[in-house]
Amino acid sequence: MDFPKTLSPIVEAVKKNKKVCFFLGAGVSTSCGIPDFRSPKTGLYANLKKLNLPYPEAVFDIDYFREKPDAFYTLAHELYPGNFLPSKFHFLLKLFQDKRLLKRVYTQNIDTLERLAGVEDDYIVEAHGSFANNHCIDCHEEMSSEELKKHVFNREVNNGIPTCSKCKGFVKPDIVFFGENLPARFFSQWDEDCEDVDIAIVAGSSLTVYPFAGLPSEVGKNSIRLLVNREAVGDFKSRKRKNDILALEDCDYVAETLADLLGWKLDLDKLIKAA
Numbered sequence: 001m002d003f004p005k006t007l008s009p010i011v012e013a014v015k016k017n018k019k020v021c022f023f024l025g026a027g028v029s030t031s032c033g034i035p036d037f038r039s040p041k042t043g044l045y046a047n048l049k050k051l052n053l054p055y056p057e058a059v060f061d062i063d064y065f066r067e068k069p070d071a072f073y074t075l076a077h078e079l080y081p082g083n084f085l086p087s088k089f090h091f092l093l094k095l096f097q098d099k100r101l102l103k104r105v106y107t108q109n110i111d112t113l114e115r116l117a118g119v120e121d122d123y124i125v126e127a128h129g130s131f132a133n134n135h136c137i138d139c140h141e142e143m144s145s146e147e148l149k150k151h152v153f154n155r156e157v158n159n160g161i162p163t164c165s166k167c168k169g170f171v172k173p174d175i176v177f178f179g180e181n182l183p184a185r186f187f188s189q190w191d192e193d194c195e196d197v198d199i200a201i202v203a204g205s206s207l208t209v210y211p212f213a214g215l216p217s218e219v220g221k222n223s224i225r226l227l228v229n230r231e232a233v234g235d236f237k238s239r240k241r242k243n244d245i246l247a248l249e250d251c252d253y254v255a256e257t258l259a260d261l262l263g264w265k266l267d268l269d270k271l272i273k274a275a
């Protein structure tokens with residue numbers, strides 16, 4: 001079957017004004033130049049050898065950070081927002097917002113590219129936090145992002161690691177590390193949204209990090225679920241539902257195809273050109 005046809009249940013539902021709830025992972029940002037975690041060869045975990053980590057996830061582990069913050073700050077230096085532009089997929093989110101057909105964007109990403117594409121705060125749930133705020137891990141004193149950025153980009157002083165002006169503890173952006181709680185809004189917003197998801201689009205995620213990875217399995221049985229990913233993952237692999245759609249394709253290609261099928265191609269091109 002030709003690929004665009006598999007998307008027709010989504011297109012028909014959107015044309016009936018059904019809203020879309022997105023669930024995003026690092027794969028929507030790889031075309032922007034930000035590596036994901038788990039892709040073989042290109043993913044961050046495959047490229048962490050130089051950091052001498054005991055295990056790859058240690059770079060985002062709060063206990064390891066307390067001992068050795070250098071690993072995280074080496075990565076932060078590479079990944080800090082400001083160096084990357086949104087992808088076609090990010091601009092598709094903005095189009096759904098503009099057409100009043102966006103329910104919510106739940107994202108695991110910390111790159112803030114949804115915001116940069118023009119999606120408004122109310123629509124975004126940054127499940128794993130972001131670089132927008134920073135706190136001391138000991139006394140919780142806040143550090144502004146301007147101040148933190150100065151440290152991160154001046155690696156000659158203290159190896160680019162920011163410390164608290166009050167207690168000298170290490171400062172860390174409010175991104176959620178393994179061993180830390182997710183933001184309260186993640187749970188409260190999902191309580192509100194979960195019963196009312198007509199179309200769920202999961203994109204660019206290996207669906208391995210919980211509780212986020214569990215969200216697609218909580219949407220109602222009548223919802224249309226679409227997975228956009230290089231491979232089948234999570235619930236779409238182990239407990240595939242009858243009306244699930246699998247687009248094992250590149251995220252930007254699917255964004256372009258969907259925009260085309262919805263008659264939004266020119267709108268998408270306009271957003272991309274204006275960026």
Ligand code: CNA
Nearest residue numbers: 025026027036037038109110111204205206229230250251
């Ligand atoms: P992951 O585990 O690295 O999985 C990414 C998935 O996306 C894989 O299944 C890939 O096959 C797939 N993929 C990669 N590129 C594409 C593409 N162009 N088109 C289609 N599929 C693609 O990442 P997850 O997001 O599932 O893991 C959760 C972690 C990743 C979260 O805690 C994030 O904070 C963290 N992360 C975020 C960023 C970011 O903010 N951009 C970057 C790297 C990691």
